[in-house]
Amino acid sequence: MKVRIMRGAHEIGGSCVELDAGGSRIVLDVGKPLWAGWNDTVPLPPVPGLADGDDPSLAGVVISHSHFDHYGLLPQVDSRVPLYIGREAAAVIGASAFFSPAGLHLDPTGYLVDREPFRLGAFTITPYLVDHSAFDAYALLVEGEGRHLFYTGDIRGHGRKASLFDRLLGDPPRPVDVMLCEGTHLRPADDDHADEPPRTEDDVELSLAQRMSDADGAVVVVSSAQNIDRLVTVYRACKRAGRTLVTDLYTATVAHSTGRATIPQPGFPGFQVYVPNRQRVLVKESGEFSRLDLIDGCRVFPEELAAAPGAFTLLMPSSAIPELVRSKVLDGGVVAWSLWPGYLEDAGGMRLPESLERECIPLVIDHVSGHAPVADLQRLATALNPGRLVPIHTEASDRYGEFFDSAEIHADGEWWEV
Ligand SMILES: [Zn+2]
Structure with missing residues:
Protein backbone atom coordinates (compact mmCIF):
# COMPACT_ATOMS: atom_id res chain seq x y z
CA MET A 1 0.00 0.00 0.00
CA ASP A 191 5.67 30.31 18.20
CA ASP A 192 4.55 32.32 21.21
CA HIS A 193 1.13 30.63 21.23
CA ALA A 194 2.23 27.94 23.64
CA ASP A 195 0.32 24.69 23.99
CA GLU A 196 -2.77 25.58 25.95
CA PRO A 197 -3.11 24.46 29.56
CA PRO A 198 -5.10 21.26 29.97
CA ARG A 199 -8.74 22.21 30.22
CA THR A 200 -11.86 20.20 29.48
CA GLU A 201 -15.41 20.86 28.30
CA ASP A 202 -16.42 20.20 31.92
CA ASP A 203 -14.17 23.08 33.00
CA VAL A 204 -15.86 25.36 30.47
CA GLU A 205 -19.25 24.23 31.83
CA LEU A 206 -18.31 25.09 35.41
CA SER A 207 -16.74 28.40 34.43
CA LEU A 208 -19.79 29.47 32.43
CA ALA A 209 -22.13 28.42 35.23
CA GLN A 210 -20.14 30.59 37.64
CA ARG A 211 -20.33 33.57 35.27
CA MET A 212 -24.09 33.07 35.00
CA SER A 213 -24.41 33.05 38.79
CA ASP A 214 -22.23 36.16 39.13
CA ALA A 215 -23.84 38.27 36.38
CA ASP A 216 -26.93 40.37 36.99
CA GLY A 217 -27.73 40.60 33.31
CA ALA A 218 -27.68 38.32 30.29
CA VAL A 219 -24.69 36.14 29.47
CA VAL A 220 -24.03 35.92 25.74
CA VAL A 221 -21.85 32.98 24.73
CA VAL A 222 -20.33 33.35 21.26
CA SER A 223 -19.68 29.98 19.64
CA SER A 224 -20.06 28.05 16.40
CA ALA A 225 -23.51 26.73 15.54
CA GLN A 226 -21.93 23.45 14.48
CA ASN A 227 -20.12 22.86 17.77
CA ILE A 228 -22.68 20.54 19.36
CA ASP A 229 -20.36 19.72 22.27
CA ARG A 230 -20.33 23.38 23.22
CA LEU A 231 -24.11 23.61 22.91
CA VAL A 232 -24.42 20.76 25.39
CA THR A 233 -21.86 22.44 27.66
CA VAL A 234 -23.73 25.76 27.67
CA TYR A 235 -27.09 24.04 28.21
CA ARG A 236 -25.69 22.13 31.18
CA ALA A 237 -24.20 25.33 32.60
CA CYS A 238 -27.63 26.97 32.28
CA LYS A 239 -29.18 24.10 34.24
CA ARG A 240 -26.59 24.57 36.99
CA ALA A 241 -27.26 28.30 37.17
CA GLY A 242 -31.04 28.09 36.76
CA ARG A 243 -31.09 30.03 33.50
CA THR A 244 -32.98 29.56 30.24
CA LEU A 245 -30.80 28.93 27.19
CA VAL A 246 -31.61 30.98 24.12
CA THR A 247 -29.95 29.92 20.86
CA ASP A 248 -30.20 31.38 17.36
CA LEU A 249 -32.17 29.61 14.63
CA TYR A 250 -29.00 28.22 13.00
CA THR A 251 -27.86 26.45 16.18
CA ALA A 252 -31.39 25.16 16.86
CA THR A 253 -31.66 23.84 13.29
CA VAL A 254 -28.29 22.07 13.45
CA ALA A 255 -29.09 20.53 16.85
CA HIS A 256 -32.41 19.25 15.51
CA SER A 257 -30.78 17.89 12.33
CA THR A 258 -28.67 15.43 14.31
CA GLY A 259 -31.84 13.43 14.94
CA ARG A 260 -30.50 12.78 18.44
CA ALA A 261 -33.14 13.15 21.13
CA THR A 262 -30.36 13.59 23.71
CA ILE A 263 -29.03 16.82 22.12
CA PRO A 264 -30.62 19.99 23.56
CA GLN A 265 -32.99 21.45 20.96
CA PRO A 266 -36.40 23.12 20.62
CA GLY A 267 -38.85 21.29 22.85
CA PHE A 268 -36.32 20.80 25.66
CA PRO A 269 -37.18 22.48 28.97
CA GLY A 270 -35.39 25.79 29.43
CA PHE A 271 -34.61 26.06 25.70
CA GLN A 272 -35.78 29.05 23.66
CA VAL A 273 -34.79 30.56 20.33
CA TYR A 274 -34.16 34.13 19.26
CA VAL A 275 -33.91 34.75 15.52
CA PRO A 276 -31.22 37.39 14.90
CA ASN A 277 -31.91 39.99 12.20
CA ARG A 278 -29.58 38.39 9.67
CA GLN A 279 -31.38 35.03 9.95
CA ARG A 280 -34.80 36.72 9.94
CA VAL A 281 -33.92 38.37 6.62
CA LEU A 282 -32.63 35.03 5.25
CA VAL A 283 -35.95 33.35 6.05
CA LYS A 284 -37.97 36.24 4.62
CA GLU A 285 -35.99 36.54 1.39
CA SER A 286 -35.97 32.77 0.79
CA GLY A 287 -39.67 32.46 1.57
CA GLU A 288 -38.85 29.35 3.62
CA PHE A 289 -41.12 30.32 6.49
CA SER A 290 -41.62 26.68 7.45
CA ARG A 291 -38.13 26.90 8.97
CA LEU A 292 -39.82 28.71 11.85
CA ASP A 293 -42.13 25.75 12.57
CA LEU A 294 -39.26 24.20 14.49
CA ILE A 295 -39.32 27.02 17.05
CA ASP A 296 -43.10 27.23 17.39
CA GLY A 297 -43.80 27.70 21.07
CA CYS A 298 -40.21 28.49 22.09
CA ARG A 299 -39.43 31.64 20.10
CA VAL A 300 -38.47 34.61 22.20
CA PHE A 301 -38.23 38.32 21.29
CA PRO A 302 -35.83 41.06 22.46
CA GLU A 303 -38.42 42.80 24.66
CA GLU A 304 -38.91 39.62 26.68
CA LEU A 305 -35.16 39.16 27.02
CA ALA A 306 -34.58 42.79 28.02
CA ALA A 307 -37.35 42.58 30.63
CA ALA A 308 -35.52 39.90 32.65
CA PRO A 309 -32.00 39.58 31.20
CA GLY A 310 -30.63 37.80 34.26
CA ALA A 311 -32.89 34.85 33.52
CA PHE A 312 -31.26 34.13 30.14
CA THR A 313 -28.03 32.91 28.59
CA LEU A 314 -27.79 33.41 24.86
CA LEU A 315 -25.71 31.22 22.55
CA MET A 316 -25.23 33.44 19.52
CA PRO A 317 -22.97 34.29 16.59
CA SER A 318 -20.92 37.45 17.18
CA SER A 319 -22.91 39.15 14.40
CA ALA A 320 -25.96 39.21 16.71
CA ILE A 321 -24.25 41.22 19.45
CA PRO A 322 -24.85 44.76 18.08
CA GLU A 323 -28.64 44.23 17.92
CA LEU A 324 -28.65 42.73 21.43
CA VAL A 325 -26.79 45.83 22.68
CA ARG A 326 -29.24 48.13 20.88
CA SER A 327 -32.28 46.38 22.33
CA LYS A 328 -30.79 46.62 25.87
CA VAL A 329 -30.60 42.83 26.29
CA LEU A 330 -26.93 43.19 27.26
CA ASP A 331 -27.38 45.90 29.88
CA GLY A 332 -25.56 44.62 32.95
CA GLY A 333 -24.54 41.54 31.01
CA VAL A 334 -21.34 39.85 29.91
CA VAL A 335 -20.05 38.36 26.66
CA ALA A 336 -18.17 35.05 26.87
CA TRP A 337 -16.04 34.29 23.80
CA SER A 338 -16.26 30.53 23.29
CA LEU A 339 -14.27 30.18 20.07
CA TRP A 340 -10.55 30.02 19.33
CA PRO A 341 -9.19 33.28 20.84
CA GLY A 342 -7.21 33.89 17.62
CA TYR A 343 -10.51 34.78 15.91
CA LEU A 344 -10.78 37.78 18.25
CA GLU A 345 -7.49 39.10 16.88
CA ASP A 346 -8.39 39.06 13.20
CA ALA A 347 -9.39 42.30 11.52
CA GLY A 348 -13.14 41.71 11.67
CA GLY A 349 -13.12 40.51 15.26
CA MET A 350 -11.03 43.39 16.59
CA ARG A 351 -14.07 45.64 16.51
CA LEU A 352 -15.91 43.44 19.01
CA PRO A 353 -13.62 44.03 22.04
CA GLU A 354 -13.57 47.76 21.30
CA SER A 355 -17.31 48.12 20.84
CA LEU A 356 -18.03 46.11 23.99
CA GLU A 357 -15.59 48.25 25.96
CA ARG A 358 -17.39 51.38 24.78
CA GLU A 359 -20.63 49.91 26.12
CA CYS A 360 -18.93 48.85 29.39
CA ILE A 361 -19.84 45.20 28.70
CA PRO A 362 -17.15 42.78 29.99
CA LEU A 363 -15.65 40.35 27.48
CA VAL A 364 -14.29 37.08 28.86
CA ILE A 365 -12.93 33.93 27.21
CA ASP A 366 -14.31 30.48 27.99
CA HIS A 367 -13.03 28.01 25.48
CA VAL A 368 -11.25 24.71 25.06
CA SER A 369 -9.65 23.39 21.89
ZN1 LIG B 1 -11.77 19.42 12.77
Whole structure:
Protein backbone atom coordinates (compact mmCIF):
# COMPACT_ATOMS: atom_id res chain seq x y z
CA MET A 1 0.00 0.00 0.00
CA LYS A 2 1.31 3.40 -1.04
CA VAL A 3 0.21 6.74 0.33
CA ARG A 4 0.79 10.38 -0.38
CA ILE A 5 -0.33 13.38 1.62
CA MET A 6 -1.75 15.80 -0.95
CA ARG A 7 -2.10 18.65 1.54
CA GLY A 8 -1.47 18.86 5.29
CA ALA A 9 2.13 17.73 5.67
CA HIS A 10 3.10 21.25 6.69
CA GLU A 11 -0.13 23.07 7.39
CA ILE A 12 -3.26 22.96 9.54
CA GLY A 13 -6.31 22.67 7.32
CA GLY A 14 -6.99 21.55 3.78
CA SER A 15 -6.13 17.95 4.64
CA CYS A 16 -6.14 15.46 1.75
CA VAL A 17 -4.53 12.00 1.59
CA GLU A 18 -4.46 9.54 -1.32
CA LEU A 19 -3.87 5.79 -0.85
CA ASP A 20 -3.06 3.24 -3.53
CA ALA A 21 -3.25 -0.55 -3.15
CA GLY A 22 -4.21 -3.56 -5.24
CA GLY A 23 -5.02 -1.47 -8.30
CA SER A 24 -7.41 0.88 -6.57
CA ARG A 25 -7.15 4.23 -4.83
CA ILE A 26 -9.06 6.09 -2.15
CA VAL A 27 -8.91 9.65 -0.81
CA LEU A 28 -9.24 10.62 2.86
CA ASP A 29 -10.64 14.17 3.27
CA VAL A 30 -10.73 16.92 0.66
CA GLY A 31 -10.46 20.00 2.82
CA LYS A 32 -10.30 23.63 1.85
CA PRO A 33 -7.18 25.29 3.28
CA LEU A 34 -7.80 27.69 6.15
CA TRP A 35 -5.91 30.47 4.36
CA ALA A 36 -8.54 30.54 1.58
CA GLY A 37 -11.52 32.87 1.88
CA TRP A 38 -15.11 31.76 1.16
CA ASN A 39 -14.92 33.16 -2.35
CA ASP A 40 -11.41 32.01 -3.19
CA THR A 41 -11.19 29.11 -5.59
CA VAL A 42 -8.65 26.49 -4.56
CA PRO A 43 -7.91 23.79 -7.15
CA LEU A 44 -8.55 20.19 -6.15
CA PRO A 45 -5.40 18.22 -5.35
CA PRO A 46 -4.32 16.48 -8.59
CA VAL A 47 -5.71 13.03 -7.76
CA PRO A 48 -6.63 11.22 -11.01
CA GLY A 49 -10.40 10.89 -11.36
CA LEU A 50 -11.29 13.20 -8.49
CA ALA A 51 -12.45 16.16 -10.58
CA ASP A 52 -13.83 14.30 -13.60
CA GLY A 53 -15.01 10.96 -12.14
CA ASP A 54 -13.47 9.26 -15.17
CA ASP A 55 -10.94 6.97 -13.51
CA PRO A 56 -12.53 3.72 -12.31
CA SER A 57 -9.49 2.96 -10.13
CA LEU A 58 -10.61 5.76 -7.79
CA ALA A 59 -12.87 3.80 -5.43
CA GLY A 60 -14.07 6.71 -3.32
CA VAL A 61 -13.61 9.62 -0.95
CA VAL A 62 -13.95 9.25 2.81
CA ILE A 63 -14.56 12.39 4.91
CA SER A 64 -13.46 12.10 8.54
CA HIS A 65 -15.64 14.89 9.94
CA SER A 66 -17.75 17.94 9.28
CA HIS A 67 -15.14 20.68 9.41
CA PHE A 68 -14.65 22.78 6.28
CA ASP A 69 -10.89 22.26 6.30
CA HIS A 70 -11.62 18.53 5.84
CA TYR A 71 -14.53 18.56 3.33
CA GLY A 72 -14.59 22.07 1.82
CA LEU A 73 -13.48 21.08 -1.71
CA LEU A 74 -16.22 18.42 -2.07
CA PRO A 75 -18.26 20.61 -4.46
CA GLN A 76 -15.39 20.25 -6.96
CA VAL A 77 -15.32 16.46 -6.70
CA ASP A 78 -17.27 14.74 -9.49
CA SER A 79 -20.59 13.44 -8.20
CA ARG A 80 -19.85 9.96 -9.65
CA VAL A 81 -17.01 9.47 -7.14
CA PRO A 82 -18.43 7.42 -4.23
CA LEU A 83 -18.57 9.42 -0.99
CA TYR A 84 -18.51 8.15 2.61
CA ILE A 85 -19.06 10.23 5.75
CA GLY A 86 -20.86 9.91 9.10
CA ARG A 87 -24.65 10.12 8.78
CA GLU A 88 -25.00 12.85 11.40
CA ALA A 89 -21.97 14.70 10.04
CA ALA A 90 -23.69 14.84 6.64
CA ALA A 91 -26.90 16.02 8.32
CA VAL A 92 -25.08 18.83 10.14
CA ILE A 93 -23.37 19.98 6.92
CA GLY A 94 -26.73 19.87 5.12
CA ALA A 95 -28.55 21.79 7.86
CA SER A 96 -25.89 24.51 7.67
CA ALA A 97 -26.38 25.13 3.96
CA PHE A 98 -29.25 27.58 4.46
CA PHE A 99 -27.30 29.67 6.95
CA SER A 100 -23.65 29.46 5.95
CA PRO A 101 -21.42 29.14 2.89
CA ALA A 102 -19.84 26.20 4.76
CA GLY A 103 -23.01 24.13 4.33
CA LEU A 104 -23.60 21.61 1.55
CA HIS A 105 -26.29 19.12 0.61
CA LEU A 106 -24.43 15.84 0.28
CA ASP A 107 -25.61 12.58 -1.26
CA PRO A 108 -23.27 10.00 0.30
CA THR A 109 -22.87 6.51 -1.11
CA GLY A 110 -22.60 5.13 2.39
CA TYR A 111 -22.18 6.14 6.00
CA LEU A 112 -19.37 5.58 8.45
CA VAL A 113 -20.39 3.52 11.47
CA ASP A 114 -18.25 3.23 14.59
CA ARG A 115 -16.02 0.15 14.41
CA GLU A 116 -17.93 -1.37 11.47
CA PRO A 117 -15.41 -2.21 8.72
CA PHE A 118 -16.43 -1.76 5.10
CA ARG A 119 -14.78 -2.52 1.77
CA LEU A 120 -13.87 0.21 -0.68
CA GLY A 121 -11.93 -0.99 -3.73
CA ALA A 122 -9.02 -3.06 -2.46
CA PHE A 123 -9.21 -1.44 0.97
CA THR A 124 -10.95 -2.31 4.22
CA ILE A 125 -11.79 0.78 6.24
CA THR A 126 -12.72 0.72 9.92
CA PRO A 127 -14.06 4.01 11.29
CA TYR A 128 -13.45 4.85 14.96
CA LEU A 129 -15.83 7.41 16.43
CA VAL A 130 -13.69 10.02 18.19
CA ASP A 131 -13.96 13.00 20.50
CA HIS A 132 -13.61 16.26 18.53
CA SER A 133 -15.37 19.62 18.35
CA ALA A 134 -17.15 18.40 15.20
CA PHE A 135 -20.11 16.10 15.79
CA ASP A 136 -19.90 12.51 14.48
CA ALA A 137 -16.12 12.61 13.78
CA TYR A 138 -14.00 9.56 12.96
CA ALA A 139 -10.45 8.32 12.91
CA LEU A 140 -9.93 5.79 10.12
CA LEU A 141 -8.04 2.52 10.07
CA VAL A 142 -7.24 1.65 6.45
CA GLU A 143 -6.04 -1.83 5.51
CA GLY A 144 -4.66 -2.57 2.06
CA GLU A 145 -2.34 -5.33 0.79
CA GLY A 146 -1.95 -6.51 4.38
CA ARG A 147 -0.64 -3.17 5.62
CA HIS A 148 -2.42 -0.91 8.14
CA LEU A 149 -2.58 2.87 8.30
CA PHE A 150 -4.36 4.68 11.12
CA TYR A 151 -5.44 8.25 10.29
CA THR A 152 -6.32 10.18 13.44
CA GLY A 153 -8.38 12.83 11.64
CA ASP A 154 -8.90 15.57 14.22
CA ILE A 155 -8.98 14.16 17.73
CA ARG A 156 -8.99 15.03 21.42
CA GLY A 157 -9.62 13.39 24.75
CA HIS A 158 -11.03 16.26 26.82
CA GLY A 159 -14.46 16.92 25.25
CA ARG A 160 -17.92 15.62 26.01
CA LYS A 161 -17.01 12.28 24.45
CA ALA A 162 -13.67 11.86 26.22
CA SER A 163 -14.64 8.26 26.93
CA LEU A 164 -14.11 7.50 23.22
CA PHE A 165 -10.48 8.52 23.56
CA ASP A 166 -10.05 6.33 26.63
CA ARG A 167 -11.70 3.44 24.79
CA LEU A 168 -9.24 3.85 21.90
CA LEU A 169 -6.32 3.83 24.35
CA GLY A 170 -7.70 0.77 26.11
CA ASP A 171 -8.65 -1.17 22.98
CA PRO A 172 -6.46 0.06 20.13
CA PRO A 173 -6.36 -1.47 16.66
CA ARG A 174 -3.36 -3.74 16.16
CA PRO A 175 -1.14 -3.84 14.26
CA VAL A 176 -0.68 -0.29 13.01
CA ASP A 177 2.17 0.10 10.54
CA VAL A 178 1.72 3.85 10.08
CA MET A 179 -0.08 6.37 12.25
CA LEU A 180 -0.92 9.54 10.34
CA CYS A 181 -1.16 11.87 13.31
CA GLU A 182 -2.66 15.35 13.55
CA GLY A 183 -0.52 17.87 15.41
CA THR A 184 -2.52 21.06 15.70
CA HIS A 185 -0.96 21.70 19.12
CA LEU A 186 2.59 20.93 18.12
CA ARG A 187 3.75 24.47 17.55
CA PRO A 188 6.85 25.77 15.77
CA ALA A 189 9.67 26.45 18.26
CA ASP A 190 9.44 30.23 17.73
CA ASP A 191 5.67 30.31 18.20
CA ASP A 192 4.55 32.32 21.21
CA HIS A 193 1.13 30.63 21.23
CA ALA A 194 2.23 27.94 23.64
CA ASP A 195 0.32 24.69 23.99
CA GLU A 196 -2.77 25.58 25.95
CA PRO A 197 -3.11 24.46 29.56
CA PRO A 198 -5.10 21.26 29.97
CA ARG A 199 -8.74 22.21 30.22
CA THR A 200 -11.86 20.20 29.48
CA GLU A 201 -15.41 20.86 28.30
CA ASP A 202 -16.42 20.20 31.92
CA ASP A 203 -14.17 23.08 33.00
CA VAL A 204 -15.86 25.36 30.47
CA GLU A 205 -19.25 24.23 31.83
CA LEU A 206 -18.31 25.09 35.41
CA SER A 207 -16.74 28.40 34.43
CA LEU A 208 -19.79 29.47 32.43
CA ALA A 209 -22.13 28.42 35.23
CA GLN A 210 -20.14 30.59 37.64
CA ARG A 211 -20.33 33.57 35.27
CA MET A 212 -24.09 33.07 35.00
CA SER A 213 -24.41 33.05 38.79
CA ASP A 214 -22.23 36.16 39.13
CA ALA A 215 -23.84 38.27 36.38
CA ASP A 216 -26.93 40.37 36.99
CA GLY A 217 -27.73 40.60 33.31
CA ALA A 218 -27.68 38.32 30.29
CA VAL A 219 -24.69 36.14 29.47
CA VAL A 220 -24.03 35.92 25.74
CA VAL A 221 -21.85 32.98 24.73
CA VAL A 222 -20.33 33.35 21.26
CA SER A 223 -19.68 29.98 19.64
CA SER A 224 -20.06 28.05 16.40
CA ALA A 225 -23.51 26.73 15.54
CA GLN A 226 -21.93 23.45 14.48
CA ASN A 227 -20.12 22.86 17.77
CA ILE A 228 -22.68 20.54 19.36
CA ASP A 229 -20.36 19.72 22.27
CA ARG A 230 -20.33 23.38 23.22
CA LEU A 231 -24.11 23.61 22.91
CA VAL A 232 -24.42 20.76 25.39
CA THR A 233 -21.86 22.44 27.66
CA VAL A 234 -23.73 25.76 27.67
CA TYR A 235 -27.09 24.04 28.21
CA ARG A 236 -25.69 22.13 31.18
CA ALA A 237 -24.20 25.33 32.60
CA CYS A 238 -27.63 26.97 32.28
CA LYS A 239 -29.18 24.10 34.24
CA ARG A 240 -26.59 24.57 36.99
CA ALA A 241 -27.26 28.30 37.17
CA GLY A 242 -31.04 28.09 36.76
CA ARG A 243 -31.09 30.03 33.50
CA THR A 244 -32.98 29.56 30.24
CA LEU A 245 -30.80 28.93 27.19
CA VAL A 246 -31.61 30.98 24.12
CA THR A 247 -29.95 29.92 20.86
CA ASP A 248 -30.20 31.38 17.36
CA LEU A 249 -32.17 29.61 14.63
CA TYR A 250 -29.00 28.22 13.00
CA THR A 251 -27.86 26.45 16.18
CA ALA A 252 -31.39 25.16 16.86
CA THR A 253 -31.66 23.84 13.29
CA VAL A 254 -28.29 22.07 13.45
CA ALA A 255 -29.09 20.53 16.85
CA HIS A 256 -32.41 19.25 15.51
CA SER A 257 -30.78 17.89 12.33
CA THR A 258 -28.67 15.43 14.31
CA GLY A 259 -31.84 13.43 14.94
CA ARG A 260 -30.50 12.78 18.44
CA ALA A 261 -33.14 13.15 21.13
CA THR A 262 -30.36 13.59 23.71
CA ILE A 263 -29.03 16.82 22.12
CA PRO A 264 -30.62 19.99 23.56
CA GLN A 265 -32.99 21.45 20.96
CA PRO A 266 -36.40 23.12 20.62
CA GLY A 267 -38.85 21.29 22.85
CA PHE A 268 -36.32 20.80 25.66
CA PRO A 269 -37.18 22.48 28.97
CA GLY A 270 -35.39 25.79 29.43
CA PHE A 271 -34.61 26.06 25.70
CA GLN A 272 -35.78 29.05 23.66
CA VAL A 273 -34.79 30.56 20.33
CA TYR A 274 -34.16 34.13 19.26
CA VAL A 275 -33.91 34.75 15.52
CA PRO A 276 -31.22 37.39 14.90
CA ASN A 277 -31.91 39.99 12.20
CA ARG A 278 -29.58 38.39 9.67
CA GLN A 279 -31.38 35.03 9.95
CA ARG A 280 -34.80 36.72 9.94
CA VAL A 281 -33.92 38.37 6.62
CA LEU A 282 -32.63 35.03 5.25
CA VAL A 283 -35.95 33.35 6.05
CA LYS A 284 -37.97 36.24 4.62
CA GLU A 285 -35.99 36.54 1.39
CA SER A 286 -35.97 32.77 0.79
CA GLY A 287 -39.67 32.46 1.57
CA GLU A 288 -38.85 29.35 3.62
CA PHE A 289 -41.12 30.32 6.49
CA SER A 290 -41.62 26.68 7.45
CA ARG A 291 -38.13 26.90 8.97
CA LEU A 292 -39.82 28.71 11.85
CA ASP A 293 -42.13 25.75 12.57
CA LEU A 294 -39.26 24.20 14.49
CA ILE A 295 -39.32 27.02 17.05
CA ASP A 296 -43.10 27.23 17.39
CA GLY A 297 -43.80 27.70 21.07
CA CYS A 298 -40.21 28.49 22.09
CA ARG A 299 -39.43 31.64 20.10
CA VAL A 300 -38.47 34.61 22.20
CA PHE A 301 -38.23 38.32 21.29
CA PRO A 302 -35.83 41.06 22.46
CA GLU A 303 -38.42 42.80 24.66
CA GLU A 304 -38.91 39.62 26.68
CA LEU A 305 -35.16 39.16 27.02
CA ALA A 306 -34.58 42.79 28.02
CA ALA A 307 -37.35 42.58 30.63
CA ALA A 308 -35.52 39.90 32.65
CA PRO A 309 -32.00 39.58 31.20
CA GLY A 310 -30.63 37.80 34.26
CA ALA A 311 -32.89 34.85 33.52
CA PHE A 312 -31.26 34.13 30.14
CA THR A 313 -28.03 32.91 28.59
CA LEU A 314 -27.79 33.41 24.86
CA LEU A 315 -25.71 31.22 22.55
CA MET A 316 -25.23 33.44 19.52
CA PRO A 317 -22.97 34.29 16.59
CA SER A 318 -20.92 37.45 17.18
CA SER A 319 -22.91 39.15 14.40
CA ALA A 320 -25.96 39.21 16.71
CA ILE A 321 -24.25 41.22 19.45
CA PRO A 322 -24.85 44.76 18.08
CA GLU A 323 -28.64 44.23 17.92
CA LEU A 324 -28.65 42.73 21.43
CA VAL A 325 -26.79 45.83 22.68
CA ARG A 326 -29.24 48.13 20.88
CA SER A 327 -32.28 46.38 22.33
CA LYS A 328 -30.79 46.62 25.87
CA VAL A 329 -30.60 42.83 26.29
CA LEU A 330 -26.93 43.19 27.26
CA ASP A 331 -27.38 45.90 29.88
CA GLY A 332 -25.56 44.62 32.95
CA GLY A 333 -24.54 41.54 31.01
CA VAL A 334 -21.34 39.85 29.91
CA VAL A 335 -20.05 38.36 26.66
CA ALA A 336 -18.17 35.05 26.87
CA TRP A 337 -16.04 34.29 23.80
CA SER A 338 -16.26 30.53 23.29
CA LEU A 339 -14.27 30.18 20.07
CA TRP A 340 -10.55 30.02 19.33
CA PRO A 341 -9.19 33.28 20.84
CA GLY A 342 -7.21 33.89 17.62
CA TYR A 343 -10.51 34.78 15.91
CA LEU A 344 -10.78 37.78 18.25
CA GLU A 345 -7.49 39.10 16.88
CA ASP A 346 -8.39 39.06 13.20
CA ALA A 347 -9.39 42.30 11.52
CA GLY A 348 -13.14 41.71 11.67
CA GLY A 349 -13.12 40.51 15.26
CA MET A 350 -11.03 43.39 16.59
CA ARG A 351 -14.07 45.64 16.51
CA LEU A 352 -15.91 43.44 19.01
CA PRO A 353 -13.62 44.03 22.04
CA GLU A 354 -13.57 47.76 21.30
CA SER A 355 -17.31 48.12 20.84
CA LEU A 356 -18.03 46.11 23.99
CA GLU A 357 -15.59 48.25 25.96
CA ARG A 358 -17.39 51.38 24.78
CA GLU A 359 -20.63 49.91 26.12
CA CYS A 360 -18.93 48.85 29.39
CA ILE A 361 -19.84 45.20 28.70
CA PRO A 362 -17.15 42.78 29.99
CA LEU A 363 -15.65 40.35 27.48
CA VAL A 364 -14.29 37.08 28.86
CA ILE A 365 -12.93 33.93 27.21
CA ASP A 366 -14.31 30.48 27.99
CA HIS A 367 -13.03 28.01 25.48
CA VAL A 368 -11.25 24.71 25.06
CA SER A 369 -9.65 23.39 21.89
CA GLY A 370 -11.06 20.70 19.62
CA HIS A 371 -7.59 19.14 19.42
CA ALA A 372 -5.54 17.02 21.79
CA PRO A 373 -2.59 18.55 23.61
CA VAL A 374 0.76 16.95 22.76
CA ALA A 375 0.75 14.80 25.91
CA ASP A 376 -2.52 13.14 24.84
CA LEU A 377 -1.17 12.52 21.33
CA GLN A 378 1.81 10.82 22.96
CA ARG A 379 -0.53 8.61 25.00
CA LEU A 380 -2.35 7.69 21.81
CA ALA A 381 0.91 6.90 20.00
CA THR A 382 2.01 4.70 22.90
CA ALA A 383 -1.28 2.78 22.78
CA LEU A 384 -1.27 2.29 19.00
CA ASN A 385 2.46 1.56 18.95
CA PRO A 386 2.82 2.27 15.21
CA GLY A 387 5.85 1.22 13.20
CA ARG A 388 6.11 4.79 12.00
CA LEU A 389 4.29 8.00 12.92
CA VAL A 390 3.85 10.58 10.15
CA PRO A 391 2.80 14.21 10.75
CA ILE A 392 -0.30 15.80 9.20
CA HIS A 393 -2.50 18.81 10.04
CA THR A 394 0.41 20.59 11.72
CA GLU A 395 2.69 23.58 11.35
CA ALA A 396 5.54 21.84 13.17
CA SER A 397 6.17 18.50 11.43
CA ASP A 398 9.91 19.03 12.01
CA ARG A 399 9.30 18.84 15.78
CA TYR A 400 7.56 15.43 15.80
CA GLY A 401 10.91 13.76 16.43
CA GLU A 402 11.13 15.53 19.79
CA PHE A 403 7.88 13.96 20.96
CA PHE A 404 7.53 10.63 19.14
CA ASP A 405 10.03 7.77 18.83
CA SER A 406 9.17 6.71 15.31
CA ALA A 407 8.44 10.04 13.61
CA GLU A 408 8.96 10.16 9.87
CA ILE A 409 8.23 13.27 7.82
CA HIS A 410 6.81 13.13 4.30
CA ALA A 411 6.20 16.16 2.12
CA ASP A 412 2.99 16.97 0.27
CA GLY A 413 2.75 15.08 -3.00
CA GLU A 414 5.42 12.48 -2.19
CA TRP A 415 4.44 8.80 -2.59
CA TRP A 416 5.76 6.42 0.09
CA GLU A 417 5.16 2.85 1.17
CA VAL A 418 3.09 2.09 4.28
ZN1 LIG B 1 -11.77 19.42 12.77
